[in-house]
Amino acid sequence: MTEPAPRHRLFVDADLAAGSQVWVTEQQAHYLLHVMRLGLGAEIALFNGRDGEWRAKLAETGKKKACLTAIEQLRPQAAEPDLWLLFAAVKRDRIDLIVEKATELGASVLQPVFTERTVISRVNEDRLAAIAMEAAEQCERLTVPSLRTPLSLTAVLAKWPEGRVLMIMDESGAGKPIAETLAELPTVPAALLVGPEGGFTKSELDALSRLPFAVRVGLGPRILRADTAVIAALSCYQAIRGDWRVPSF
């Protein structure tokens, strides 16, 4: 048995290798030194989305800064599900929750979209990026999902990549049950689309239905809030097609 992994985990930009000196951000330094009250020699796990997870030690501290030395690799970088989430921008509490939960549930790309019934016109990308990073640190991911610039749904669909299936969470009741859809899905990368509170308009659904790469999916008889639908759809995907299918250890 090796030593247990450190309790604290930080995402950093720097390359990680044995002996790497990594200065963390001012916010991270504040967290380590003043919130967690760690001192020199304390152990922290680091990851950067490329080099796996590393055991590091607090090597130098200043008023608002901290430097860590990477010691040994704890886990190599591993493949993670290639799963996009497209979600209509919703109000602050709910969009924060969507980003936190989608990160825990292993989405690789987070694409906020504006639809006809979207009432939010601006998304605070910095706040959402910070939430995604913190959620990744806490849930033991080796990556942080890529948060894309918010765009109109039409613009995102106009540049759809070849070979990626789009599962549309369709609250109109016309969608096929999600477990059935997932079981029948071809082995290609997928994206999940969740609309705003109030759903898609009829013209949006008609247009979505005509897309050759899209399939309309149902999430049961109750009306789910947008944030619930996101979490439900991602969970079902991971359970039936994603990385929840094999025991973790």
Added chain:
Amino acid sequence: MTEPAPRHRLFVDADLAAGSQVWVTEQQAHYLLHVMRLGLGAEIALFNGRDGEWRAKLAETGKKKACLTAIEQLRPQAAEPDLWLLFAAVKRDRIDLIVEKATELGASVLQPVFTERTVISRVNEDRLAAIAMEAAEQCERLTVPSLRTPLSLTAVLAKWPEGRVLMIMDESGAGKPIAETLAELPTVPAALLVGPEGGFTKSELDALSRLPFAVRVGLGPRILRADTAVIAALSCYQAIRGDWRVPSF
């Protein structure tokens, strides 16, 4: 085509039949009269968990009260999944979210439990009951889940009903993947158990493993927060074994 169902929906205690006069609570009256600014003759849908859903009209108003007359039944009472949720009490924001989402996702019984690592010692049952009622009104359920008095996990398990399987969300990694577990589940009523932040202790997991009605279930390689695990487990259950399996309409 009949007229569309009313936009506003309220849960009431009273029996519902054609011509029933129903006085709503002071809070509901405030919502109808001052938040939604409805006037006499406005239509509201009513349900009580027994008599289906009814179209009603605002028939009389006072300073802090409102009386509705039931006009016609919109939907008959229908069977809903018999699915219990046992969840460790967690801090306010997260427990509120658990109750809201579990209601949307069709849990029939909500049982807060205290486990060895539960740090919360008191649960505000009135607040949680209000959240469950509001979520039921919004998600178009015909029932409000039954919120049970918080108990120690040991006490709940000591009086376990015969013939109900308990699926334990096991973050230790020793559980069988949830989709596989659900596919193999015998056709009996089920309960889902989600532990607190920090998970179950080893001795709790050992004791849970010895229960003849229990099965340990895994939710993938990432560490999920307690509220995320609740939503994920309920979603997978409804998708694979519950009422999401058939198209809604």
